[in-house]
Every structure is written in C-alpha cells, then in structure tokens.
Amino acid sequence: MGYHLRKVAFYLVALWAAVTLNFVIPRLLPGNPVDILMAKLQQRGGSVDPAARQAYETLLGTGGRDSFAQEYLAYLGNLLRGDLGVSVSAFPAKVTDVIGDSLPWTIVLVGLATLISFVLGVGLGALVGWKRGTWLDSLVPATTMLSAVPYFWLALILVALLSSGLGWFPLNGGYDVVLDPGWSPEFLGSALYHGTLPALTIVLSSVGGWLLGMRNMMVSAMSEDYVLTARAKGLTGSRVMVRYAARNAVLPSVAGFAISLGFVVSGSIVTEQVFSYPGIGSKLLQAVQNNDYALMQGIFLVITIAVLGANLVVDLLYGLIDARTRDRSTVS
Amino acid sequence: MTWSGKLAAGLGLAGLIVLFGLLGPLLTGDPATIRDIGLTPPGDGHLLGTTITGQDVLAQLTHATRGSLWIGVLVGVMATVLSGVFGIVGAYAGGVVDEAFSLFSNVMLVIPGLPLVIVVAGFVPADQRGTWTISLVLAITGWAAAARVLRAQTLSLRNRDYVAAARVSGEKTWRVICMEILPNLLPILASQFVFAVVLAILSEAGLSFLGLGAADSSTLGTMLYYAQNGFALQREAWWWFVPPGLIIALFGGALALVNFSIDEIINPALRDRVRRRRDVVATTPVAAPVDEDVVLTVSDLNVVYQGATPVHAVKNVSLTLRRGEILGLAGESGCGKTTLAYAINRLHRPPAEVTSGSVVLDGVDVLALGPEELRAFRWVRLSMVFQGAMNSLNPVTPIRAQLQDVLRTHRPSMSTSDREARCAEVLRLVGVDPARLGSYPHELSGGMRQRVMIAMALLLEPQVMIMDEPTTALDVLVQREILNEIKRLRDELRFAVVFITHDLPLLLELSDRIAVMRGGEVVEYATAEEMYLRPQHPYTRQLLASFPSLTGERGALIR
Numbered sequence A: 001m002g003y004h005l006r007k008v009a010f011y012l013v014a015l016w017a018a019v020t021l022n023f024v025i026p027r028l029l030p031g032n033p034v035d036i037l038m039a040k041l042q043q044r045g046g047s048v049d050p051a052a053r054q055a056y057e058t059l060l061g062t063g064g065r066d067s068f069a070q071e072y073l074a075y076l077g078n079l080l081r082g083d084l085g086v087s088v089s090a091f092p093a094k095v096t097d098v099i100g101d102s103l104p105w106t107i108v109l110v111g112l113a114t115l116i117s118f119v120l121g122v123g124l125g126a127l128v129g130w131k132r133g134t135w136l137d138s139l140v141p142a143t144t145m146l147s148a149v150p151y152f153w154l155a156l157i158l159v160a161l162l163s164s165g166l167g168w169f170p171l172n173g174g175y176d177v178v179l180d181p182g183w184s185p186e187f188l189g190s191a192l193y194h195g196t197l198p199a200l201t202i203v204l205s206s207v208g209g210w211l212l213g214m215r216n217m218m219v220s221a222m223s224e225d226y227v228l229t230a231r232a233k234g235l236t237g238s239r240v241m242v243r244y245a246a247r248n249a250v251l252p253s254v255a256g257f258a259i260s261l262g263f264v265v266s267g268s269i270v271t272e273q274v275f276s277y278p279g280i281g282s283k284l285l286q287a288v289q290n291n292d293y294a295l296m297q298g299i300f301l302v303i304t305i306a307v308l309g310a311n312l313v314v315d316l317l318y319g320l321i322d323a324r325t326r327d328r329s330t331v332s
Numbered sequence B: 001m002t003w004s005g006k007l008a009a010g011l012g013l014a015g016l017i018v019l020f021g022l023l024g025p026l027l028t029g030d031p032a033t034i035r036d037i038g039l040t041p042p043g044d045g046h047l048l049g050t051t052i053t054g055q056d057v058l059a060q061l062t063h064a065t066r067g068s069l070w071i072g073v074l075v076g077v078m079a080t081v082l083s084g085v086f087g088i089v090g091a092y093a094g095g096v097v098d099e100a101f102s103l104f105s106n107v108m109l110v111i112p113g114l115p116l117v118i119v120v121a122g123f124v125p126a127d128q129r130g131t132w133t134i135s136l137v138l139a140i141t142g143w144a145a146a147a148r149v150l151r152a153q154t155l156s157l158r159n160r161d162y163v164a165a166a167r168v169s170g171e172k173t174w175r176v177i178c179m180e181i182l183p184n185l186l187p188i189l190a191s192q193f194v195f196a197v198v199l200a201i202l203s204e205a206g207l208s209f210l211g212l213g214a215a216d217s218s219t220l221g222t223m224l225y226y227a228q229n230g231f232a233l234q235r236e237a238w239w240w241f242v243p244p245g246l247i248i249a250l251f252g253g254a255l256a257l258v259n260f261s262i263d264e265i266i267n268p269a270l271r272d273r274v275r276r277r278r279d280v281v282a283t284t285p286v287a288a289p290v291d292e293d294v295v296l297t298v299s300d301l302n303v304v305y306q307g308a309t310p311v312h313a314v315k316n317v318s319l320t321l322r323r324g325e326i327l328g329l330a331g332e333s334g335c336g337k338t339t340l341a342y343a344i345n346r347l348h349r350p351p352a353e354v355t356s357g358s359v360v361l362d363g364v365d366v367l368a369l370g371p372e373e374l375r376a377f378r379w380v381r382l383s384m385v386f387q388g389a390m391n392s393l394n395p396v397t398p399i400r401a402q403l404q405d406v407l408r409t410h411r412p413s414m415s416t417s418d419r420e421a422r423c424a425e426v427l428r429l430v431g432v433d434p435a436r437l438g439s440y441p442h443e444l445s446g447g448m449r450q451r452v453m454i455a456m457a458l459l460l461e462p463q464v465m466i467m468d469e470p471t472t473a474l475d476v477l478v479q480r481e482i483l484n485e486i487k488r489l490r491d492e493l494r495f496a497v498v499f500i501t502h503d504l505p506l507l508l509e510l511s512d513r514i515a516v517m518r519g520g521e522v523v524e525y526a527t528a529e530e531m532y533l534r535p536q537h538p539y540t541r542q543l544l545a546s547f548p549s550l551t552g553e554r555g556a557l558i559r
Helices: A003-028 A033-043 A050-060 A068-080 A095-130 A135-147 A151-165 A185-222 A225-232 A237-255 A257-275 A280-289 A293-321 A323-327 B003-027 B057-093 B095-110 B113-123 B131-142 B144-158 B161-168 B173-209 B220-229 B238-266 B337-344 B371-377 B399-410 B416-429 B434-438 B446-458 B476-493 B504-510 B528-533 B538-546
Strands: B294-305 B311-322 B326-330 B352-361 B382-385 B464-468 B496-501 B513-518 B521-527
Touching (some): A003 A293, A003 B095, A033 A050, A033 A293, A050 A293, A095 A135, A095 A185, A095 A237, A095 A257, A095 A280, A135 A185, A135 B238, A151 B173, A185 A237, A225 A237, A225 B382, A237 A293, A237 B399, A257 A280, A257 A293, A257 B173, A280 A293, A280 B113, A293 A323, A293 B113, B003 B057, B057 B144, B057 B173, B057 B220, B095 B144, B113 B131, B113 B173, B220 B238, B311 B337, B311 B352, B311 B496, B326 B337, B337 B352, B337 B464, B382 B446, B399 B434, B446 B476, B476 B504, B496 B504, B504 B528, B513 B538, B521 B528
Parallel strands (some): B326 B496, B326 B513, B382 B464, B464 B496
Antiparallel strands (some): B513 B521
C-alpha cells in the first residue's frame, strides 16, 4: 500500500474510533442524560413529543429498549445525514448551526496561533541549536518554564496586566459587539484586535515545546556527516544551517505535530473560556454547564475531526519533505 | 549548567514543593476556617494573606499542593503502566499484537485529550466525580505519546545481541522484558513518568478551573477556580491568585530540568560543551616555496584535543604533495590520520585546535585565512570525499540539489542550464547515469553514492582532493572499480590526492608516496616502491605482515 493510502486509511480508522467513542461514552457512564435533556427542553418551551425523545435516545442511548447494534446503526445513519440533534441551551437551534457559527472563530484563532508558534519555535530552536554555547542557550529554560504555566493562569494574568491595567487590549469577546459580523474592514479589524491577546497566550504557552524539540534535534543533526560535508563544500553558514541541518532536524517536529496539536487545542478551549471568545471551546463548556449533551457530543466530534484533518494534512506534507517515508513499506 | 547541575537543581526544587505539600498541611491551620478579615494582604499572622472569606491562603496552598501532587502521582503511575503495556509488550511481542497495539496507541494519540475529558466529565454527575474518576480519565487520555516512544525504543532493544541471547537460552518472556529490556528503558520511563505527572497536574488544574474537577478534592486548580470566581485579580488580591499558578509553574519547570538532564544522559551530544574557541591557536611563518611542482605543503603541524587531559592527536607532521600525485596516508584507527586530513581543511571541531605549524596549498596559507576566505577556499582548491557516503549525502534532498549547491555558491554567475550541464558532466565522468540527478540518496546503491561523492568533489576541478577511507564500506569488487576510476580521473584531470586508509597493501598499489602514521606521528614517509621493498620502521613491517597477500605480486590486479 502506498504511503498516502496508508495514511488516509489510518485516519479513517481514527475517525471511526472517535465516532464510536462518542457513541459509547454516554451509554457507559452513570446518569440518565435523556431524562435530563427532556426536562431542560420542557423548561425552554420545547415540544416533548415522542419524536424529540427518540432523536435524543438515538444519540445517547435508549436505556435497553433497542439493542446496541440497532442504536449504533441509527446513530451512524444520523451522522451521515449530518444530523447532530437539537441543542437545548440554544433551543431551538440545531447543533450543526451552533457549531457552524462558532467553528470559524476557533479555526482562525487556533490555526493562526499554532502556525505562528510552530514557525517561531522551530525557527528559534534551529538558531539556538546552531549557536550553541552562546547566550541563546538561556532561551531554552525560559520557554520551558512558560510551557509549564497553566494556560488560563497566564491568560488571566495577561488580561489583568495588559487589558485591565494598561488598557492595550479588550477584556473579552471576539469582536466589538456594536459591529455587525461580516466582511467589513471595521469588523475584521475589531476581530483581529480582540484575537491578539488570546493568540499571544497560546503562542507563549506552546512555543517552548517546539523550541526545545527542534533545538535537541538540531544538535544531533549538526554532528551528522552531511553537515560536515556541507561545511567542507564551502557553503555559507546560513545555507548549511537551513538546507542541511535544520531541514533534517525539523522532520521529527513535523512528525510529532499530532501530539502538539492536541495540547494546543486543549489549551485553547480553556483560553477561550477566559476570554469569553465566541469559539467552539466556550460553546463546549457552555454545553457542559447546561447538560446540553447533544451539543457536547457534536462539538467533541467536530474538534476531533478538525484535529484528525489537520494531522492528515501534515502527514501528507511529511511525505513530501521526506522522500524516504514514501518508499518505506512498513507502517511506522 | 551541566546535566548533574540541572538534575540537582530540578530535583531540589521539585523536592521542596513535594515537602511543602506533604508537611505544609501539618504546620498550617485549617484551610476552611472562615474569618471576618476577607482579602487581607500578606502580613503578620497570614503570610500569604487571606481569601475573600478570610481563609488563610498559605494553609489552602499547602492542602491544594498536596491534592494536586496526589492526582499527578496517581495519573503518572497509571499512564506509565498503560504506556508500558501497550508500548513495551506490543513491540516485544511483535506481529499482529504489535500492529494492533501500535494502531490503538496512534489512534488514542490523535484524538484530542482535553475535549474528551471534558465530555466524559460532563456526563458524570458532579457528586460521582471523585479524585479516582478524574485520575483514571486523565490517565486513559494521556498515555499514548509515551507508548509510542517506548515502542520505538523496545523495537531497537529487542534486536540487540544480549536480548536475543536471553531469548535463545529459553528465558520466559516476562523475564526477558523485566530483566533485559526494562532496565535499559528506565531513563525513558522516568522521563515519561515525569512528563505524565506534569501533564496531569496541568490538565487537572484546567478541569478544576472550568468547574469540572474532582468534587471531593482541593487542588491548585480548584483554588484558582475559587480565586477567579471571587474576582481575586479584579480586586487586586494577587496573593490569592498568583501563588497556586506559580507553584504549578515552578513544579513543571523543576521537572522539566530533571527531564533535560535525563535527555542529556540518554543523548550525550546534548551535553554542554566547552565554549567556542579558535580552531587555530598559533601557526609557524610560511617558508618560501621550494618547488613549483609542489601543490600542498604541510609543515610541523600539531593538533591537540583540549580536554581535561589534552590529547596530542597530530605531532609535528610534515608532508608534501606534488601535482597529480597520490599520497597515501596509512595507519590504524585513532592514529590521527583523519584529524590530520580535517586540519588541512580546518574542518576539525572544538575541542581540537591547531597549536602550531603551517599548511600551504598552491601559495595559499590556509591557516591564516579569515572565515569568509576559508569558505571561498574550500572545495574550489581542496575538496573531500568522506568515509561512508551513506551519511555524507543529505538524505532529504535529491542529488541534483546537493551538486548544484556547490556551483550556486562558488560560481554564482553560472546560468541554470550550464549548472545542470556541469552536474550531468561530472556524473558521466564517474560512470553514473545523469538521469540519476533526480534521485534521493536512499535510492542509490552504496557504490553509486560514493561515485556521486567523487563527482561532487570534481565539480570545481580542485588541485587537491582528500579521500578519507572512501572505499572502506564497499564490497571488494565495487572497491576495485572505484579505485580504478580514481586513478583514471587523476590521470585525465591531473589533480593530486591524499588517500587515507588503514589498508597498507591497497596503498602500495594505488599511491606514489606513502606516509605511515602512528600515535599522531609520521613514522615512515617514502615512495610506495621503497616502502614495499625496504620498509624501515618496525611498525610498517608489522602492518605489511598483518595483511595476507592475496594478489602475489604488487599491482597484479590493478595494472
């Protein structure tokens, strides 16, 4: 099987695992989510007809009326139709609509912050490794310390200092609420302004991991023979560093993207809560607080699909930057 | 800081925090006592001030630290056990078990942990959400990355001789794993455990902050949750909000230091080195050229590795190389021949230093060149072919890019098509199909890779080429072909060669003159014929005798 096929197959398995996990969790855990949901629905003036109850039961379990297999098939069928149920916390909005409204915020925020953090961390790591034995070495413990700090703690302190104290940034939200969301320059500017501090928090907390990994690989790569050959060839220092040492040292960082992306996404959920950012992370917490199980499951599924998708893209890119993986026959 | 310094500092700091969590609660009062002195700043009676309800922050901090550490240790142990089962056992068993375990770990790795934890915590009613539940969930979502690392390590250990020996001698599987494999994995297991503890404390803090933590525990996370909901920062009660986060950060930082030192124990290349110094400390003034025909003169060269006990690797070596001549450099490994070759091109790395002597190549005083002059000098005047072409080529770029790099740097005015044509030309010279320009190194055979390296060395038509054991890793037939190629090219292009090898009989066939090195000194320096017929030094005789004569007469195969 080719490299690409194998990767796609793996992510399909992972996707299936996530979907199934999503199905199994409410059925295995204690509590009776369907009853809670129906009660909530009634409070909000929703219809409590058998159809609504059945929809939730498909999602969360019928309490033994239908067999596991029947429930599973019905659940998969709903997923394939793109039906994730109705949210009770945002009743009568459908879960898909709630997610559709909040997802772009998170994708832009987390996507940009991850990209900046990756580029910054890998770039600095390469430099720190290359210029070993200089003052740059002190960047390593400094950034590691930053990654040991809880995201939300750092975020709240930054808000207290930079927003409340100095007034440089807004306190919370994703945009100025007097503006209408749209593609107008005012709105985009406001969104950018509101997103800066959350993004800064994510970058500060995650850059250390990239930096350390890259620096260590760089040090190993520098003792490789091809770097010695490159120096003997009389290439300029920057060319040896970028094309030979860093080009090889970056591979594990790219291969380990999955692990890091998981951290960043997790951290950003908490960060969104701190900033009341209108993204999918604060919606998830809102769902948890309101026992909005349908929304909770929908969001978990979407976050997982997004992370799997990002990892698939990175893995396919990896095949491009390291020709050896394409020719290897075993699964690694 | 050295690795032991880091280890000591990290363990010391982490130990202090652990002591604080263990003993602190015994020394401070009841953290829940409510007083009517809400939000008192730090001072007498309350070292870290009070919360909004007048509770002592220090007392709360000690209990919270204890709670967080307990969860960290619980999760750390569970996650390490899980990663051990899936990583070590899977990799050791191999086959379907390994495939299945590895697939499972990889799937668990790509499913984002915290969202899953939040969903699980959301379904479990708050009154049933205890420390053990939360720890179990965190462990289940946190073991996969470690399992992957352990699997890779176990796979490599599994094939080592001593493990194979234990298996062949009929040891039980669990015994092999416990006695042969686990001890070698200990540094990695330790590092993964430390990592799991930090991650668990951070995740638990996040969960508690979101109000999804364990209901029955007080941790640094719950403390932050109450501080945040009591508007600690808005009321400028920093003494309530800052310390819990700081403890987490300090503990994480301390364990990161421990991990640094473990990394350095596993990978010595990461250890701090001596600061950069100059590669050339002193040189001898260059004498006037004696002979127009001489292209390279090395006079009284000394190279010393400046360690705790300096090693004098090259001692007063003097050599001359004429145009078109092949000079053989023979000697056992560690005799300084490679150090000498690197020093001629100033490629030696710290702590090696040239302490005296001179190197003159076609009128250029190499040891006196500035960094930029040295860079421009390399490969144009003197190119090198290294031992083991496998690793001398950059594995991630095609051959073309690596050949063109040289032209791009040293002949910037060359047009793209001329560059391409020149690269194809040198490949043809060494007998490699120019269609191979697009190949990656791993797609070429060992012999072909070495030919590509020689082609690369020819690119700029240098006067001197240093070849460091260029054929050692190749099988005998390919070795012959390449040696013949080198002789032919030398005859056609008239460059001079310094050929380094431990194989003296080979040099007798190939070279015009030979220098035999031992312990950093040239012990004998003569023409090949002279050395073959009348070896002077006992060491030379010993070297000659140690190779069985396969060919009878000298040169029987080559000429």
